[in-house]
Amino acid sequence: MSIFTAPFYIKSPFRIQEGMLSLRGLGFRLLREGRVFKEISSQLEKSQYYSHEELRQLQRERLRSILRHSYENVPYYRRLFKALHLTPGDFKDIPDLEKLPFITKEDVRKNPADFLAINANGFFTRKVFTGGTTGSPLKLYRDLYSINFENAVLGRQYRWAGCDTAGKKLVLRSSPVVPSAVTRPPFWRYDFFQNRLMVSAYHLSKKNIGCYAEEILKYRPSILETVPSAGYLMARLFDFKKMDVDLKYIFTSSEVLMPHQKVFMEDRFKAQIFDHYGTAERVTAIGMCEKGRYHIYPEYGITELLPLSGRKGYFEIAGTTLNNFAMPLLRYKTQDVLRLSSQGCPCGRNFQTVEQIDGRKTDGFFITKDGRFVSLLSGILSIDLRNLIETQFIQEGPASMRIKVVADKEYSFRDELRLKKSIRDYLGNDVRITVEKVEAIPRTPNGKFKQFIPGGYKNEMLRCGL
Numbered sequence: 348m349s350i351f352t353a354p355f356y357i358k359s360p361f362r363i364q365e366g367m368l369s370l371r372g373l374g375f376r377l378l379r380e381g382r383v384f385k386e387i388s389s390q391l392e393k394s395q396y397y398s399h400e401e402l403r404q405l406q407r408e409r410l411r412s413i414l415r416h417s418y419e420n421v422p423y424y425r426r427l428f429k430a431l432h433l434t435p436g437d438f439k440d441i442p443d444l445e446k447l448p449f450i451t452k453e454d455v456r457k458n459p460a461d462f463l464a465i466n467a468n469g470f471f472t473r474k475v476f477t478g479g480t481t482g483s484p485l486k487l488y489r490d491l492y493s494i495n496f497e498n499a500v501l502g503r504q505y506r507w508a509g510c511d512t513a514g515k516k517l518v519l520r521s522s523p524v525v526p527s528a529v530t531r532p533p534f535w536r537y538d539f540f541q542n543r544l545m546v547s548a549y550h551l552s553k554k555n556i557g558c559y560a561e562e563i564l565k566y567r568p569s570i571l572e573t574v575p576s577a578g579y580l581m582a583r584l585f586d587f588k589k590m591d592v593d594l595k596y597i598f599t600s601s602e603v604l605m606p607h608q609k610v611f612m613e614d615r616f617k618a619q620i621f622d623h624y625g626t627a628e629r630v631t632a633i634g635m636c637e638k639g640r641y642h643i644y645p646e647y648g649i650t651e652l653l654p655l656s657g658r659k660g661y662f663e664i665a666g667t668t669l670n671n672f673a674m675p676l677l678r679y680k681t682q683d684v685l686r687l688s689s690q691g692c693p694c695g696r697n698f699q700t701v702e703q704i705d706g707r708k709t710d711g712f713f714i715t716k717d718g719r720f721v722s723l724l725s726g727i728l729s730i731d732l733r734n735l736i737e738t739q740f741i742q743e744g745p746a747s748m749r750i751k752v753v754a755d756k757e758y759s760f761r762d763e764l765r766l767k768k769s770i771r772d773y774l775g776n777d778v779r780i781t782v783e784k785v786e787a788i789p790r791t792p793n794g795k796f797k798q799f800i801p802g803g804y805k806n807e808m809l810r811c812g813l
C-alpha cells in the first residue's frame with residue numbers, strides 16, 4: 348500500500364503529513380547521495396559519448412551477467428532454459444537473445460513470483476503495483492540497484508536540460524498527496540528534503556485553481572515534473588483564469604505526450620519540455636535530449652523493435668532489462684508502439700532516435716460533483732488487483748462511474764471492494780460506482796481500447812478549453 352492511501356496518513360493533520368512526506372523524501376535524497384547512485388551516474392556520463400561498438404560491448408557484458416543470473420536464480424528462466432536445452436554459454440552476442448521466446452504482460456500478471464529471483468531479498472527488493480498501459484494491473488519487483496539506475500538516468504536527462512537537480516520543483520503526479528476528503532486548501536504538501544512542492548492532481552477545478560497559482564507563485568519553482576494530461580489540465584485552467592505561472596523546464600512521463608499538449612504547456616509555462624518514456628517493468632527507457640529528440644537509452648536495456656503489420660515505420664517495443672536483478676524480464680513485449688526516425692540528432696550521441704511514441708493515453712477527464720477534473724484514473728489501479736485482466740472507466744453522470752472489468756477465475760467480491768475503495772481514496776466518498784463484469788472490452792480500429800470514456804460534460808470541458 349502506498350503511504351498516501353494508508354489510514355494513518357489520511358487521518359493525520361496536514362503538517363504531520365508533510366513530516367511523513369519529507370521523511371520519505373529524505374530516504375530518496377540519501378539514496379541519490381549514495382555511492383551506487385554516484386557510480387552509475389558517472390558511468391552514464393561517460394557512456395553517452397560512446398561509439399556504436401563501445402555501446403554494443405557494454406550491452407554484451409551486462410546481458411551476459413543478467414542471463415547468467417536469470418538462469419541460476421529465476422524459477423521461470425531455469426525451467427525455460429532447461430526446456431530449450433540452453434545454458435548461459437549459448438549466448439555469446441546480442442542477437443543470440445533471439446534463442447529465447449518473447450514474454451507478455453499476461454505471463455507476468457498470472458504469476459509474478461515466478462519471475463522473482465530466489466536471492467532477491469539480498470537486493471533490497473521493493474514490491475510495486477502498476478495500472479499498466481492497458482489497464483491490466485501488474486505486481487512487479489524492483490531492486491535497489493534498479494531504483495538507483497532509474498534515478499541516475501533521470502538525473503542525466505536533467506543535466507541534458509541544463510537544470511540543477513537540487514532546484515525547486517513543482518510536482519503534479521498521480522500520488523494522492525492530499526486525501527480525497529479534503530475540500531479546502533492547502534491542496535499541496537511540501538517535501539522539504541527534496542525541495543518539492545507536491546500539488547494534488549485530484550483537486551484541480553475552476554474554483555480551486557486560484558489558490559494553486561498563489562502557492563506556486565509564492566514558492567517560485569523553475570521545474571515542473573508531471574504527467575502530460577495533468578500538466579495540460581493545469582495549464583488550461585491557468586489560461587482559463589488568465590493567470591501567468593512561468594517555469595523554465597517541464598519533465599513529463601508516464602503517458603504519451605501529445606503534440607497539442609506539448610505546444611500548449613511550453614507556451615503557457617514559458618518552458619521547454621523534456622519527455623521521458625519509461626516502463627514500470629524496467630526493460631527499456633527513452634528520453635528527449637536538449638535538442639528535443641527522443642533517444643533509446645542503450646545502457647538501460649536491450650530494446651527490440653517488432654514491425655507492425657499494416658503500419659509502415661511503426662514498431663512494437665520489446666525490452667530486456669540490464670538493471671533489474673530482482674525481476675529480470677527478458678524479451679518482454681510492452682504493447683507500446685513507436686515510430687523510428689531516419690535522422691540522427693545534432694546532439695551527437697550514438698543513441699537510436701525516435702520520432703514518436705504511442706503508449707498510454709488519457710482520453711478525457713472525470714468530473715466530480717464539486718467540479719474537480721481528474722485525468723489520472725490509471726493511478727487508481729496502483730494496488731494489488733492481480734485478478735483483473737482489463738478495466739475500463741465510464742463516466743455515467745455527476746460523480747457516477749461504471750467500471751467494466753474483464754476478470755480471471757480467481758476474481759471475487761473482495762477484489763471488487765478493493766477496487767471501489769481505491770476509487771474513493773482518489774476521487775472521494777460521494778462517487779457512485781457500478782462494477783460490471785464483461786467478457787471483453789470493445790477495441791478501437793487500432794486494436795487498443797479506451798481506458799476512460801467521459802460522460803456528457805462536453806460543454807463544461809469546452810468552456811475550459813479542454
Ligand SMILES: [Zn+2]
Pocket residue numbers: 636637638640642692693694695696
Ligand atoms: Zn539528441
